[in-house]
Amino acid sequence: MPNMSLKKNPMPVQDPKVRARNFEEVAIGYEEATALDEAARCLNCKNMPCVSGCPVNIHIPAFIERVREGDFEGAYRIITESSSLPAVCGRVCPQETQCESKCVRGIKGEPVGIGRLERFVADWHNAHATKSPERPAPNGHRVAVVGSGPSGLSCAGDLAKRGYAVTVFEALHVAGGVLMYGIPEFRLPKAIVRREIDTLRALGVDFETNVIIGKTLTVDQLFEKGFEAVFIGSGAGLPRFMGIPGEALKGVYSANEYLTRSNLMGAYREDSATPILRAKRVAVVGGGNVAMDAARTALRLGADKVYIVYRRSMDELPARREEVEHAMEEGIDFRLLTNPTRILGYLNENDRRDPKNGFVTGIECIRMELGEPDASGRRSPVEVPGSEFVLDVDAVVMSIGTSPNPLIKSTTAGLDVNRRGGIVVEETTGLTSKPGVYAGGDAVTGAATVILAMGAGKTAAAAIHASLSENA
Secondary structure, three states: OOOOOOOOOOOOEOOHHHHOOOOOOOEOOOOHHHHHHHHOOOOOOOOOHHHHOOOOOOOHHHHHHHHHHOOHHHHHHHHHOOOOOHHHHHHHOOHHHOHHHHOHHHOOOOOOOHHHHHHHHHHHHHHHOOOOOOOOOOOOOEEEEEOOOHHHHHHHHHHHHOOOEEEEEOOOOOOOOHHHHOOOOOOOOHHHHHHHHHHHHHOOOEEEOOOOEOOOEOHHHHHHOOOOEEEEOOOOOEEOOOOOOOOOOEOEEEHHHHHHHHHOOOOOOOOOOOOOOOOOEEEEEOOOHHHHHHHHHHHHOOOOEEEEEOOOOHHHOOOOHHHHHHHHHOOOEEEOOEEEEEEEEEOEOOEOOOOOOOEEEEEEEEEEEEEEEOOOOOEEEEEOOOOOEEEOOOEEEEOOOEEOOOHHHHOOOOOOEOOOOOEOOOOOOOEOOOOOEEEOOHHHHOOOOHHHHHHHHHHHHHHHHHHHHHOO
16 A cells, blocks of 8 residues: 655654764664655656656666565665666765656655665665675776766766776775765765775776876876776866955865865874864855855864855755755854855964964955846845954855866867866767767766766766777
């Protein structure tokens, strides 16, 4: 019998007061009984609208049907036909604006908890699997993947399943890209990412770390080494700043650096050798998921007060509702319709001047109001004259976006980029202006979501397979 409850089963979470001071995963996950009950809410629609909202086209009704039957391993097999990172997507994919937004149950109530079920299935498999996936027979073709973030891993996984010899080149010392350096442990445990990567290794994917494409090797040199196609999934790791006075002060971070020091280098551990300022009062400028991650990380690093400073209202805040709610529960102070104008600081305790390079003592802001919509349809924020005020902080984290690093473009002849530095590709194939070179994810679009990057990796993998099969 279907479960016709209008409400999805809630996700168990740590108590906010407890979790705000530890880096353990916030969401605890469904038990088997809860997963079975939630799966019974699915109507198994014949036209499957939820699938149309999934960038990697998981057969959602089919995997949920297996869950309802108690065949959790069968559900995992269905998911992994389309997705190389089910345990990751079940945690960080914005299902509420994608698959769940199309769910028929959401018309008169809450949609089926598709993401929560995907996470349950992946975690169940990881806890019970005793065998590695079978490695496909090699087809004799070699492909290079630049970057081991979600687009690169997705591309590599799809090609490996088809028998390609895939080598993934990663600039950092561990594989995983933004999944390792960008998303905090309390949202995405690193053991989960390592497990997903180990699954790809079992399929035959090779990983070479500490290799910077454009410096250690060029794209052209990859072809000289015998690779027949190259996929660029190098992400968008170049941070942006506002250009306001005081950004050179000590205690001003990009969110990229702040999160990398904590997530990848382990600065959150008491025994870590990686330096990071454990500030007591922190302002995070921005309103996206990365801003929420940085603010919640600052709290766990020991801050007494953390502000989110965002120039629009709550209605325009781009972060996931779940992440905003978790941040509020943990005590993050949201200063909306507020924009920084300069960062204040001093040279040392005996010199309270505001020099070019010193220590942060505050952030001067001005209040905003919403005016007419801008080109994207969002209402443009306008300054309220005479409304300046100062927040007393000793660290500022800028989280206003990132752009692709120009290194690959500057070392690769014939590779077109747009005015924002994103690699130009054919939408349906991911093919760039350079023959044999494909690209996808944030390196093309700028900072976006994990699942959209994965979808781009799948698109490119299919195009690479079609091209190399045709020319075989």
